[in-house]
Amino acid sequence: MNRRERYLDRNGDRHGVIAVVLVERKFLVIKRSEHVRSPGMSCFPGGTIEIGETQQQALVREMQEELGIDVTPVRKVWESRLRAGWKLHWWLTAMNTSQRIMPDPDEVEDYGWLEADEIRPMEDLLSSNREFFQALEKGEIRLWDS
Numbered sequence: 053m054n055r056r057e058r059y060l061d062r063n064g065d066r067h068g069v070i071a072v073v074l075v076e077r078k079f080l081v082i083k084r085s086e087h088v089r090s091p092g093m094s095c096f097p098g099g100t101i102e103i104g105e106t107q108q109q110a111l112v113r114e115m116q117e118e119l120g121i122d123v124t125p126v127r128k129v130w131e132s133r134l135r136a137g138w139k140l141h142w143w144l145t146a147m148n149t150s151q152r153i154m155p156d157p158d159e160v161e162d163y164g165w166l167e168a169d170e171i172r173p174m175e176d177l178l179s180s181n182r183e184f185f186q187a188l189e190k191g192e193i194r195l196w197d198s
Contacts, residue, residue, distance in 0.1 A: 066138050069111040070180075072129060072193035074195060078165040080147075082118070083176070085161045092161070094171075095178040098140075107141045115145070119163065120154035123147045125162040130193045132180060140180060145193060 061067065073080035082097050084090055087091070097112035101107060108125040115123045123145045130142040155163055171177060172185050187193050 061139070064137060065133075067101040067107075068098055068138055068140050069101060069107050069114060070096050070140055070142045070184075071111055071115055071123060072096055072142055072184075072195065073123070073145045075147075075149055075165065078167055079110050079171060079198070081166050081171060082155070082160045083162040085159055087156060087158050090178060091112055092176060093178045094174050094176045095181045096142075096176055096184075097160070097163075101141075107143065111145060115147075118156055118159045120156070121147055121151045130184065130187060131193060132183060132187075134180060142193075156163060 057082055068135060071080070078173065080097065085094050086092065097115060097118050099110065099118070101110040105113070107128070111125050112123060115121055124147070126144040126146050127142050128141060131139045132142070134140065148149075151161060155161075170190070171181070184193070188195070
């Protein structure tokens with residue numbers, strides 16, 4: 053399969069997965085490299101669902117490609133739509149924190165663990181991530197029990 057083959061649904065929408073990785077209420081945030089769409093922007097890691105993949109398979113593959121880590125999709129927490137014909141599937145994602153994160157420089161310039169209050173005011177935050185935090189504040193997304 054050609055790596056560029058992306059899944060399109062009946063409406064012509066492309067689908068992507070977003071990994072919401074939380075450790076002690078800190079989110080894993082990446083800064084996108086200059087070689088990808090929206091260069092230099094900060095966001096949660098993720099990517100495109102390819103033909104024949106489930107959301108979970110795409111999430112595991114994207115995290116391995118972008119950050120060199122193995123993850124476990126826990127549960128889908130939200131869905132959003134971008135104006136450009138993308139439907140995003142947001143997954144709460146677990147990882148073993150003893151793993152060494154090794155970003156692919158072609159995709160990820162930098163990464164860090166930040167609390168929501170540190171992420172929200174970021175000027176370079178992708179609008180989809182800004183919308184995620186707005187939905188989280190409204191109670192539309194549940195990530196933890198308390």
